[in-house]
Amino acid sequence: MIKKIAFSIIWLGFISYAFLLAPPNNANTSELIEKLINFELEGINPLIVAIFNLMGVLPLIYAPLLIIDGNGQKLPAWIFTFISFGVGAFAILPYLAFREPDFSQEKTNWFIKILDFRLINLLLVILFVVIFTSGIIEGDWNEFVVQWQNSRFIHVMSLDFCLLILLFPALLLDDLGRRQINHSLFFKTIIWIPLIGTFLYLCLRPSLPEKMSSE
Template sequence: MRIVFAVLWLGLIVYSFGFAPPDHPQTLVLIQRLATGDWQGINPLIVSLFNLMGVWPLIYTALLVVDGQEQRFPAWPFAVLSFAVGVFALLPYFILRRPAPIFTGEINRGVRLGESRITATGIGLLAVGCLGYGLIAGNWADFWQQWQTSRFVHVMTLDFCLLSLLFPFLLVDDWQRRGIENSPWRWWSVVPLLGALGYLLLRPPLILSKKSVA
């Protein structure tokens, strides 16, 4: 799979900067307005998508605080960078990581925060709010036009889709770390976004190894 992830990462970079629609002079202004909450006149679908691109890194981080402890390198740089560049930062993690079906790390503050139902609830409410705003108030015809003509909107949409598709590759090990690798309900967690949110909220606790308990 590492080769597949590497090819996907390189292909995404080449496509984004070589074949995606051209960039617009006003892209930086649009990003600044989206980041500062100046949303008047902006299609709610684009506002929603932009904010969901901040929710996905939160979802990934809730798993990386555990998965990263089983790797030979820290996961936090990839998680932090994903808030800025999304899947462009996370794909290198997938390339470098090794399977980690058993948790032998430390139950530190980051793990407790990532495992917290309060954290999961907060992420879920934020995501549902963004999603509902876009679906109810958004203009699909305008979004489709901007997807065809704006590199920022085009690549951001592609980024969102890839984050949704890659998440299950982290789930496989996390299922085993919690003893639900044979549970039929686990398949609901691979549903894009909503499944991930439900998984964070309903997943059972980690099965701790002797090393973790010690």
Template sequence: MLRRLILWLIELGFLAYVFLFAPPLRVNLLEPVQTLLKGQIPAINPVTISLFSMIGIWLLIYSCLIFPDGRMQKLPAWAFMLGSVGTGFLSLVPYLALREPNQQFSGEKDAWLKWLDSPITGLILTGSTLFLLGFALFFGDWGAFVQVFQSDRFIHAMTLAFGILCLLFPYPTLLTDDMARRGLRNDSQLYGLVAFIPLFGPLLYLCIRPPLLMFRTKSPEYSGSGLNQ
């Protein structure tokens, strides 16, 4: 109950802050889209491009845990993840708040789950993150980004959303449940590494975690422990 209450308070607090206290929306918010429609390339700060793209990286990281978890939930995980494409973490919080803690996994993985469960996916996301980070560090105008953060509600909210995605990842039972499904229930060192290193901790976890089915078939003696029932 407390876990759910805190998650709902985070969502409501974010919305209240953005609409009541954040900087106003800029008048020419759709200018980059209008520039693209004219066949021209809009001048967008590489820091903004990288930040926007890394929120997409975060959503894929969450997908790697939520879709396998959704197999054991009554909630349609795909609907929440589809909503997150347009709303970011605002669609993730309801899933995290409404899901039931569950450390089981049953059935076969389809092609989508196999891709999300593969360490290759983690490597691709890690490489993409490093590229985006380098793009922002070497080509971005950080001074201009700070000014936009202080004056543009969209960029302001997007930056805060990135930080909230970092904070939420280890908080709900989503991560601990995923670790338990893979025989990592008691690995407190790995949990600490994933939880306290923003973004790159979760990326490392996706690269090194054991596959779901390998753990289930390799360890039938766990069938009575609640992991494979």
């Protein structure tokens, strides 16, 4: 119950901040979004381009976690998964708030096995690292700070990006038990390391057993 309340407060607080307290959008916001969608990137800070692209990669990384988690939930995880591709943490947070903390026993099916395929996680991690590194190296940080302070779109997108990174352990904790490795000190430790620990876990964790246990 405490977790449900906490995630609900974070969700409502994020919505309130985004619409009431974040900087207002400037006149160029619509044009910027259109250029990013159409890959017309000339003159746009590479750091902003990287964050925008990673906001599409992160939901791809979340998707297998959410759908596998939803296999033992009454809540339809696929709906929140689909919406997260458009609004990021605004869709992940309500799922975390309303899901049950324990999962029922469910057999793995062919779709779950495909989502659990380690190579998928590895490719997504590599894609994230490549885009993230290029943004860090090529981006103009001084310009980004100015835009972050003056553009609601960039401000909220950046906070959404950080929040998605920090929310991973909320799903990985149950994933430990689902894979019967909840007694592993190594896995129990690395899931709390932002980003790096999550990626290590996704690439090194064992496959799901034929029948998931709620132990």
